[in-house]
Amino acid sequence: MKNDERPLIACPQCDLLMREIPLPSKGAACCCRCGATLYRNLPDSLNRSLAFSISSAILFIIVNSFPLLGINLQGNANAVTLLQAVQSLWDQGMHLVSSLTFITAIFVPALEMGLMLYLLVPIRIGLVPPGVSPIMRLLQIIKPWGMVEVFMLGILVSLVKLVQDFRIIPGVALWSFVGLTVMLAAVASSFNPRDIWAHLDKDNDGKID
Ligand SMILES: [Zn+2]
Known part of the structure; x- marks a missing residue:
């Protein structure tokens, strides 16, 4: 050329x-x-992003299925998952902390992983998912929240510091949480929107909605 x-x-x-x-x-x-x-020019960025996104999703499910926090409720020690901790904070009237925890540690990571899988899985098997353009724009909009893994760690530390009744349980959920923060950072560094457009342009002659 x-x-x-x-x-x-x-x-x-x-x-x-x-x-x-x-x-x-x-x-x-x-x-x-x-x-x-x-x-x-990141070689194989589509495959890498897909592999990291799938690993993140699996770790995210494990984190949210096993108890992550120990909590003292009226003298009773309970082991709860992250979502149950959010519920407990809400019930205790700590609505702001509860909402922030839910948004940064559960909603935004789930949204990011969901969008990545919705984009990458069909592209990997040669299909064009409907609404590529709005989804790419949405990913750009949530990019400032791209340090999701840092927010997640921060919120976990703050919870234990702020709420005297909470302690972290060193179990499956915590180790998966550590793995998840690493995987989310890997997704962010391997994802290259330019490669997605180049891949779609090559296969579809620009017929993308
Ligand atoms: Zn310049």
């Missing part, structure tokens, strides 16, 4: 227009004016 036939790309930071260049494996293209990263 001649130099002036290559597609144009705008820098997301300073809007400078440049021609795309082919990259070596694991290479990154940077803006020549401000140095922002334009795109990366």
Whole structure:
């Protein structure tokens, strides 16, 4: 391909227009004016993202199926799952802590994993899932929450510090929780939206809704 036939790309930071260049494996293209990263060549990013997303989903189910926190209720020691802890906080009138815990440790990770699997599984078997564009936009919107794993760890530590009755149970759920934080970080670093568009463009001649 001649130099002036290559597609144009705008820098997301300073809007400078440049021609795309082919990259070596694991290479990154940077803006020549401000140095922002334009795109990366991550070999096999679709397969890696899918594998990490499936592992995350399995660990997420295990985390939420086994007791993670020990809780003292009217003198009775109980072992509860994360969701039961959220319920218990709500019942004790701590609505803000309960809502924050639910959103950061359960809802956002579940939404992120759900969207990734909804996108990647059909693409892997050669289908185009309906609504690719809105889902890619939604993933961009929740990207600022992309440090989900950090929020999750933070909320767990805060729970034990804030609520005297809580203690962490060092069991299956806790080790899965640690694994889940690592897997979510791996999903974030391997996911490359550019590869998804390139893959879909190649198979569908741009007929994507
Ligand atoms: Zn720039």
